[in-house]
Amino acid sequence: MFAFFKKLLGLPDSVSPAEAQALVKSGDAVLLDVRSAGERKAAHISGSLHIPLDELGAKASSLPKNKTIICQCASGMRSASASKQLAAAGYKTLNLSGGIGAWQGAGLPVK
Numbered sequence: 001m002f003a004f005f006k007k008l009l010g011l012p013d014s015v016s017p018a019e020a021q022a023l024v025k026s027g028d029a030v031l032l033d034v035r036s037a038g039e040r041k042a043a044h045i046s047g048s049l050h051i052p053l054d055e056l057g058a059k060a061s062s063l064p065k066n067k068t069i070i071c072q073c074a075s076g077m078r079s080a081s082a083s084k085q086l087a088a089a090g091y092k093t094l095n096l097s098g099g100i101g102a103w104q105g106a107g108l109p110v111k
Contacts, residue, residue, distance in 0.1 A: 012071075012083035014097040017106040020070050029068035029094070034082040039074060043110045045103060053078045060089055072096040072103070 015023065023029035024047070031048035033040055040050055051059045053073070063069055069091050071079035076099045083093040096103065104110055 012080055012087065012093060012095045014076070014080075014095040015070060016097055017103040017108050020072075020094070020096050020103075021108055023068060023070065023094075027067075029070050030064060031070050031072055031096070032063065032079075032082065033072050033100075034078050035073050035100075043100065043104075045072065045100065046109060046111050048072065053082055056082055056085060060086060060091070063091065065091060068092045068094055070094045070096055073099045075099040075101055 020029070020031065024031055031045055033044055033048045033050045034053040034056065036052055044050070049063070063086070069086055071082040071086070071093060073079040073082070076095060076097055079099060080095045083095045086093045098105070100110065
């Protein structure tokens with residue numbers, strides 16, 4: 001039933017931190033950090049790509065089309081917007097549920 005409401009509201013599919021880490025390790029996905037440069041400097045997920053949300057439209061073409069793009073921000077709100085934007089441009093996307101806060105809460109490493 002929740003999936004129906006997600007589709008109705010236009011919400012992107014999401015993954016847990018553990019699922020995201022597994023997809024990245026398998027080579028099937030890349031993480032995209034859409035936070036500001038200052039937020040990223042404070043802490044970021046190793047190996048993630050960085051395009052701030054306000055620059056995504058101009059720089060999306062630099063992202064791989066052959067992999068799932070897992071969008072990530074601080075809490076999951078901006079990354080949901082990024083995921084929808086990229087999906088509309090033809091990318092396969094997922095949203096990291098809970099953002100980097102959930103990633104850290106799951107005990108996964110950040111730099």
